[in-house]
Amino acid sequence: MDWEKVFATRSSRMKASEIRELLKLLDQPDIISFAGGIPDPALFPTEEFQQAFANTLTGDKQTTALQYSVSEGYVPLRQWIAKQMEGLGIPCSIDNILITSGSQQALDYLGKLLLSPNDTALVTWPTYMGALGAFNAYEPHYDRLIANGNRSAKEYQEAAAEKNSQVKFAYMSVDFANPTGETLDRSGREKLLDLAEELDIPVIEDAAYQSLRYDGEAIPPILALDIQRKGHIDETRTLYCGSFSKTLAPGLRVGWVCAAQTVISKLVLMKQAADLHSSTINQIAIHEVASKGFDKQVAKIFTAYSTRRDCMLAALEKYMPQGVSWTKPEGGMFIWLTLPEHLDGAELLAESIETQRVAFVPGHAFYADGSNRNTMRLSFSQANEDTINEGIRRLGLLLKPI
Numbered sequence: 001m002d003w004e005k006v007f008a009t010r011s012s013r014m015k016a017s018e019i020r021e022l023l024k025l026l027d028q029p030d031i032i033s034f035a036g037g038i039p040d041p042a043l044f045p046t047e048e049f050q051q052a053f054a055n056t057l058t059g060d061k062q063t064t065a066l067q068y069s070v071s072e073g074y075v076p077l078r079q080w081i082a083k084q085m086e087g088l089g090i091p092c093s094i095d096n097i098l099i100t101s102g103s104q105q106a107l108d109y110l111g112k113l114l115l116s117p118n119d120t121a122l123v124t125w126p127t128y129m130g131a132l133g134a135f136n137a138y139e140p141h142y143d144r145l146i147a148n149g150n151r152s153a154k155e156y157q158e159a160a161a162e163k164n165s166q167v168k169f170a171y172m173s174v175d176f177a178n179p180t181g182e183t184l185d186r187s188g189r190e191k192l193l194d195l196a197e198e199l200d201i202p203v204i205e206d207a208a209y210q211s212l213r214y215d216g217e218a219i220p221p222i223l224a225l226d227i228q229r230k231g232h233i234d235e236t237r238t239l240y241c242g243s244f245s246k247t248l249a250p251g252l253r254v255g256w257v258c259a260a261q262t263v264i265s266k267l268v269l270m271k272q273a274a275d276l277h278s279s280t281i282n283q284i285a286i287h288e289v290a291s292k293g294f295d296k297q298v299a300k301i302f303t304a305y306s307t308r309r310d311c312m313l314a315a316l317e318k319y320m321p322q323g324v325s326w327t328k329p330e331g332g333m334f335i336w337l338t339l340p341e342h343l344d345g346a347e348l349l350a351e352s353i354e355t356q357r358v359a360f361v362p363g364h365a366f367y368a369d370g371s372n373r374n375t376m377r378l379s380f381s382q383a384n385e386d387t388i389n390e391g392i393r394r395l396g397l398l399l400k401p402i
């Protein structure tokens with residue numbers, strides 16, 4: 001069977017990333033890996049989940065927990081999220097919230113809802129590679145979103161028109177972004193909303209890391225600023241994607257979209273068609289653990305990750321040669337390195353694995369056009385301080401000859 005002949009055209013852009021293939025090789029025990037952008041399992045609230053799952057499978061919750069449920073999501077969990085959102089300056093009701101299987105599913109649904117082939121999506125350069133993966137299936141063009149910058153709505157429109165295309169949305173990870181660790185300041189958020197208003201497009205606000213702030217002042221989410229402008233969430237254009245993956249546990253696959261009811265209603269139909277609903281038992285367990293101790297869990301992560309971030313920043317200062325610069329994130333899991341232009345992150349990774357036994361993610365994978373090869377992403381979430389120090393020392397040796 002010639003499968004290529006029968007695959008739909010949309011599948012042609014679904015390619016296994018060379019990076020992911022390379023990173024599969026990193027399980028060897030002597031490798032120091034700053035590659036995986038995943039939480040430290042030692043910080044999972046394991047006992048709390050043991051208790052929560054035991055509770056859901058005894059007493060009156062057990063029939064609900066193992067049964068089909070509504071596509072919108074488990075009502076007490078949506079109520080808990082609505083309250084959290086209110087704390088962020090986003091007054092909303094449960095009708096503004098859809099539970100998804102991780103925020104990754106939300107990105108897929110939003111791509112499906114908003115993109116026809118040949119439409120243009122505005123994304124930052126670099127951006128979360130999983131967002132590109134989700135949107136690619138809907139065959140868009142990408143243009144470079146400069147949220148804080150100087151490209152006018154007209155320029156974006158003209159660039160799209162040249163391809164017979166139209167701009168459909170702007171997507172951005174605004175707090176401690178994956179991959180750069182950077183945060184968009186308040187005026188940048190306002191400018192992004194101005195641009196979206198001028199273009200009359202939605203903003204997808206990826207808030208996967210929103211709770212992981214270690215220092216600096218919290219900045220209102222774009223959706224909160226949008227509500228300040230419009231008076232009510234149902235009048236807004238911002239589609240907020242939240243997640244429990246970075247705070248509680250990614251394996252349960254629970255995230256949410258918070259947005260105007262009109263959009264949520266459409267997404268509910270999409271969810272019905274795709275998977276009916278997210279796992280009932282996982283939603284109940286997440287609700288129990290979150291409602292009993294979300295803040296305590298975030299504080300635990302805060303202490304561990306902020307120490308590791310400080311340690312990595314200090315080691316970079318100590319070991320990086322001149323010509324290398326890096327971001328100084330106020331939260332999240334990532335630091336982004338920019339190397340002299342003649343260097344190639346992918347080539348360096350191969351060399352690093354062979355000679356230094358240190359892994360990272362080459363930066364070009366986060367660019368919609370695969371450019372900026374002289375960049376790399378380091379994650380500080382999983383390694384302890386000694387390992388971070390040793391790994392960065394070795395990276396310094398790798399880069400020294402530049």
Ligand SMILES: Cc1ncc(COP(=O)(O)O)c(C=O)c1O
Pocket residue numbers: 037101102103104105128130173177178206208242243244245250254255
């Ligand atoms: C920026 C960003 N958005 C979304 C996701 C998806 O997370 P999840 O589907 O686990 O909520 C990730 C995961 O790494 C991410 O880094």
